Amino acid sequence: MLARSSLRSMRILNGARNGTTAVAKRSISSSGPSIESPMKLNMAAAASTALAIGSVAWYYHLYGPTAHAGSPAEEGLHATKYPWVHEQWFKTFDHQALRRGFQVYREVCMACHSLTRIPYRSLVGTVLTVDEAKAMAEENEYDSEPNDEGEIEKRPGKLSDYIPAPYKNDEAARAANNGALPPDLSLIIKGRHGGCDYVFSLLTGYPDEPPAGAQVGAGLNFNPYFPGTGIAMARVLYDGLVEYEDETPATTSQMAKDVVEFLNWAAEPEMDDRKRMGMKVLAVTSVLFALSVWVKRYKWASLKSRKIVYDPPKVSNKTRN
Amino acid sequence: MGVWDVINDLVEAATPWGIAEAEAPPAEEKAEAKDEGSKSDDAEEEEAEEAEEEEEEEELEDPKEKFEEECRNSKQCAPAKHHFDECVERVTNASDDDEGEKEDCVEEFFHLAHCATQCAAPKLWAVLK
Numbered sequence: 468m469l470a471r472s473s474l475r476s477m478r479i480l481n482g483a484r485n486g487t488t489a490v491a492k493r494s495i496s497s498s499g500p501s502i503e504s505p506m507k508l509n510m511a512a513a514a515s516t517a518l519a520i521g522s523v524a525w526y527y528h529l530y531g532p533t534a535h536a537g538s539p540a541e542e543g544l545h546a547t548k549y550p551w552v553h554e555q556w557f558k559t560f561d562h563q564a565l566r567r568g569f570q571v572y573r574e575v576c577m578a579c580h581s582l583t584r585i586p587y588r589s590l591v592g593t594v595l596t597v598d599e600a601k602a603m604a605e606e607n608e609y610d611s612e613p614n615d616e617g618e619i620e621k622r623p624g625k626l627s628d629y630i631p632a633p634y635k636n637d638e639a640a641r642a643a644n645n646g647a648l649p650p651d652l653s654l655i656i657k658g659r660h661g662g663c664d665y666v667f668s669l670l671t672g673y674p675d676e677p678p679a680g681a682q683v684g685a686g687l688n689f690n691p692y693f694p695g696t697g698i699a700m701a702r703v704l705y706d707g708l709v710e711y712e713d714e715t716p717a718t719t720s721q722m723a724k725d726v727v728e729f730l731n732w733a734a735e736p737e738m739d740d741r742k743r744m745g746m747k748v749l750a751v752t753s754v755l756f757a758l759s760v761w762v763k764r765y766k767w768a769s770l771k772s773r774k775i776v777y778d779p780p781k782v783s784n785k786t787r788n
Numbered sequence: 789m790g791v792w793d794v795i796n797d798l799v800e801a802a803t804p805w806g807i808a809e810a811e812a813p814p815a816e817e818k819a820e821a822k823d824e825g826s827k828s829d830d831a832e833e834e835e836a837e838e839a840e841e842e843e844e845e846e847e848l849e850d851p852k853e854k855f856e857e858e859c860r861n862s863k864q865c866a867p868a869k870h871h872f873d874e875c876v877e878r879v880t881n882a883s884d885d886d887e888g889e890k891e892d893c894v895e896e897f898f899h900l901a902h903c904a905t906q907c908a909a910p911k912l913w914a915v916l917k
């Protein structure tokens with residue numbers, strides 16, 4: 468036993484000695500006459516570093532700073548971020564707010580702005596009840612199918628009809644608004660930089676009077692958030708303009724908040740479902756993940772609980788020496 | 789939603805071939821119940837209406853205006869307000885003389901408005917519904 472262990476340590480020592488000799492040899496070969504002077508090496512490193520820094524600096528000089536061709540007034544004031552609840556990941560639209568917002572749209576904005584992508588049926592269950600939506604649709608007349616003589620008669624609206632536009636066409640809309648076209652509001656939240664914040668700021672941001680020296684064009688109104696600051700839409704929301712059925716105080720900012728949330732719904736009616744689907748995906752994948760961890764444990768059990776023992780062969784002095 | 793509904797829901801999400809949904813029937817019973825309720829609550833409603841009228845008499849004050857005014861005069865926005873006020877004074881005085889290029893205070897107004905809205909935003913959302 469003692470002999471064997473001493474033998475083994477001998478071998479280790481031998482190996483170590485071999486290693487050290489190899490290292491020694493290598494160091495000898497690299498310290499030959501072909502070695503470069505440390506001065507040269509340092510210069511190469513310094514030059515390449517200078518080149519790297521220089522090229523990055525030049526790139527930044529060329530492309531780094533963004534050029535602003537317009538003045539801040541032409542750009543418009545960037546809307547402040549408001550803490551919208553419905554924009555949070557795990558929150559839905561407040562449907563009471565949607566109801567109020569639709570009321571504001573109907574009583575105020577609808578006089579000028581269309582909402583052509585929203586049919587009455589999509590309001591059912593989110594903003595209105597079936598009966599309310601039906602009654603509202605029936606207030607309008609729509610073209611029906613041609614009758615036997617080929618005449619197109621009018622019929623009362625149905626749930627499948629779309630919310631009617633205030634003007635026959637864009638030209639009529641311009642003519643009625645001093646040449647400015649009130650845009651369709653169906654997708655306005657998605658269609659404007661800043662989304663909800665922008666439209667909310669726009670509606671509530673009309674100052675009592677434009678700042679000193681500001682030029683406001685004829686027929687335009689000063690609004691800092693509108694690019695160019697001169698907007699053809701005058702301030703439309705004033706405290707107490709509508710009367711909410713749930714008795715929420717109808718301040719300017721409350722109405723603006725509600726109508727913006729409603730317009731966000733109009734642009735993104737799938738949002739609630741989308742977030743719900745996201746939660747479903749998270750829940751189902753977490754279950755699958757847990758399952759896979761258990762399955763892995765099960766499959767590996769036989770491997771993990773295995774013990775590998777090395778049983779060295781008996782040494783016989785005859786064969787070894 | 790009960791626990792079983794949640795599980796059902798998740799199973800349905802994982803098995804898209806499961807179901808086709810139709811519009812739920814309108815809640816007729818509820819409407820009837822409401823009608824009955826409103827008949828008996830006539831007296832209360834009248835009271836409510838009176839209360840409403842009283843409320844209307846009170847002037848509505850927009851919380852946005854109030855908070856932003858407070859913010860404009862706060863220490864936080866003091867530099868922006870100082871620049872804006874100075875600019876207004878300069879421009880109004882200059883327009884009397886009517887000479888040279890005209891200056892405007894739009895930029896100063898932007899800085900002040902930006903500061904005031906930023907400061908008022910969380911306060912406003914705390915009071916709005």
